[in-house]
Amino acid sequence: MSNPSSLRDLYVDPNQAWSFVPPVNPANASTSSSAAAASTSAAAVGASNSSRLPAASAYQWSTRPSHNSIFDLSPSLDLSAPSGVNPAQLFKALVASAVLQYTSTAIVMPWEVSKLLLQVQWVPRDAGEVADEFDDEVDVVGAAAAAAADDDALSDDSENDSYFHDPNATPTSGRPPVPRARVDEQGYVIRRSVLEEGTRPEYIIPVGSADGVWGMMKRVGRFRFEGWLALWKGKQCSDSLSFTQTKPKNLVQPMINGFLQGLFFPSMTPFHQPPIILPVASHLITGFLLSPLDLVRTRLIIQSYTTRYQRYSGPIDAFRQILRDEGGLRGMYFHPHLLVPTLLDNGLRPLVTLALPGMITSYFGWGHITEDTHPIGWGMAELGSSCLGLLVTLPIETIRRRLQAQVRGSAEPVKGCVELRPAPYNGIVDAFWHILTEERSDLPITRSPRRRRMSSKGKEASVPREEEKTDEYQSWWRHTGLGQLYRGLGMRLGASAIVFVLALVGGGEENGGGWAEI
Numbered sequence: 177m178s179n180p181s182s183l184r185d186l187y188v189d190p191n192q193a194w195s196f197v198p199p200v201n202p203a204n205a206s207t208s209s210s211a212a213a214a215s216t217s218a219a220a221v222g223a224s225n226s227s228r229l230p231a232a233s234a235y236q237w238s239t240r241p242s243h244n245s246i247f248d249l250s251p252s253l254d255l256s257a258p259s260g261v262n263p264a265q266l267f268k269a270l271v272a273s274a275v276l277q278y279t280s281t282a283i284v285m286p287w288e289v290s291k292l293l294l295q296v297q298w299v300p301r302d303a304g305e306v307a308d309e310f311d312d313e314v315d316v317v318g319a320a321a322a323a324a325a326d327d328d329a330l331s332d333d334s335e336n337d338s339y340f341h342d343p344n345a346t347p348t349s350g351r352p353p354v355p356r357a358r359v360d361e362q363g364y365v366i367r368r369s370v371l372e373e374g375t376r377p378e379y380i381i382p383v384g385s386a387d388g389v390w391g392m393m394k395r396v397g398r399f400r401f402e403g404w405l406a407l408w409k410g411k412q413c414s415d416s417l418s419f420t421q422t423k424p425k426n427l428v429q430p431m432i433n434g435f436l437q438g439l440f441f442p443s444m445t446p447f448h449q450p451p452i453i454l455p456v457a458s459h460l461i462t463g464f465l466l467s468p469l470d471l472v473r474t475r476l477i478i479q480s481y482t483t484r485y486q487r488y489s490g491p492i493d494a495f496r497q498i499l500r501d502e503g504g505l506r507g508m509y510f511h512p513h514l515l516v517p518t519l520l521d522n523g524l525r526p527l528v529t530l531a532l533p534g535m536i537t538s539y540f541g542w543g544h545i546t547e548d549t550h551p552i553g554w555g556m557a558e559l560g561s562s563c564l565g566l567l568v569t570l571p572i573e574t575i576r577r578r579l580q581a582q583v584r585g586s587a588e589p590v591k592g593c594v595e596l597r598p599a600p601y602n603g604i605v606d607a608f609w610h611i612l613t614e615e616r617s618d619l620p621i622t623r624s625p626r627r628r629r630m631s632s633k634g635k636e637a638s639v640p641r642e643e644e645k646t647d648e649y650q651s652w653w654r655h656t657g658l659g660q661l662y663r664g665l666g667m668r669l670g671a672s673a674i675v676f677v678l679a680l681v682g683g684g685e686e687n688g689g690g691w692a693e694i
Contacts, residue, residue: 384621463522517576528565617659
């Protein structure tokens with residue numbers, strides 16, 4: 177190949193560089209053929225020094241609009257159209273997204289309400305024992321009264337006694353006096369047991385009457401002062417508040433995550449995996465910022481559904497009263513009983529979700545398993561990590577709900593629809609210790625067989641051996657509150673299994689949806 181005699185013919189003016197124009201319409205055949213010829217000649221210019229091509233006959237690359245999940249609900253939205261976005265279609269897409277979010281929250285809300293009521297319900301260890309002793313005393317008195325009545329009926333001197341009886345004297349009965357209820361110095365009745373029907377407030381669901389989430393749902397629906405609508409606590413209360421709480425989480429957390437990534441790792445490309453500390457920190461900051469909403473939601477759920485026993489009329493009223501009586505925004509954010517549980521709860525959840533699946537795969541020698549190459553294996557690892565993580569996160573969540581239920585400052589206690597602990601907790605450690613040591617886990621509580629029963633003749637009857645075996649079998653759960661820390665565990669395990677099955681059946685095209693938890 178001979179070298180050119182001059183480089184002047186190879187020079188190209190920078191002003192006549194490549195320019196890009198939209199592709200031509202295939203309906204016009206003549207224009208298409210001329211454009212193809214122009215493209216061929218333009219390629220020849222790059223290879224040899226035959227000729228130069230005008231800038232207007234080149235090709236232009238088209239750009240694709242960014243993906244937006246909201247517009248997936250309305251495929252008719254054409255962002256690339258010259259006229260822009262159709263306002264009517266955009267409004268329909270936003271309404272469809274809001275209705276979908278609201279409906280999903282309304283479906284899950286009964287389970288969430290029942291789980292929270294089980295978590296805050298106080299079940300003392302001596303529940304039922306004092307009531308049984310009181311019934312035994314009544315039985316003894318009744319047996320003695322029956323024996324006295326029989327002796328009076330068999331005596332022959334009753335008529336003579338009535339003949340010499342003073343008519344002005346106060347009439348006396350043969351029965352001994354029934355023991356009265358204990359009262360304090362001011363004359364108020366002292367409540368000796370949470371199972372006493374006479375001293376239990378009418379708006380409180382009987383303690384220990386439900387052992388699980390489904391049982392609590394049925395109990396709330398059938399209770400006279402609650403009802404089935406109480407599982408949603410009104411449209412203006414828990415249901416709407418949960419909807420307004422879920423939307424900010426979905427909006428704030430990605431923004432904080434992107435801000436932290438741009439602040440600490442500005443040169444990171446989309447192909448690199450950010451450190452795990454960034455998403456954990458974003459979830460932690462988001463949970464801290466939205467913690468007042470979670471506090472208001474807990475208060476609205478635990479209060480009675482009956483209007484005359486309600487403390488708060490709605491989310492706004494609850495927020496105002498807490499601000500006024502419990503230390504303002506500083507008390508809602510930085511009180512030790514609220515701040516420490518919030519940080520632990522919102523920090524452990526993302527840490528377990530993001531770090532534990534990789535630790536499980538590494539422990540079993542499955543380091544080659546990733547979400548892209550082995551979606552089923554990775555889903556099983558996420559399912560196992562979710563189940564194991566509940567053993568740590570669920571007690572923290574239970575303690576956080578109990579500390580949220582108790583008031584601070586000058587606020588009056590909330591009249592809860594379930595039994596709440598009369599004495600407040602003094603922090604996380606104090607709540608954990610008292611739940612373990614002073615509560616019982618054998619729910620639902622049934623009346624234990626009376627250890628002392630009196631027959632009609634005044635003799636003590638023996639307790640059957642079957643009842644003694646039942647007491648020995650239930651003694652372990654009866655003397656520990658460990659089960660109280662894991663109320664709702666079955667529901668959470670079932671939700672994790674359902675999410676895994678749905679991801680297994682519906683996965684394939686998109687595997688990067690992440691692990692979701694109800």
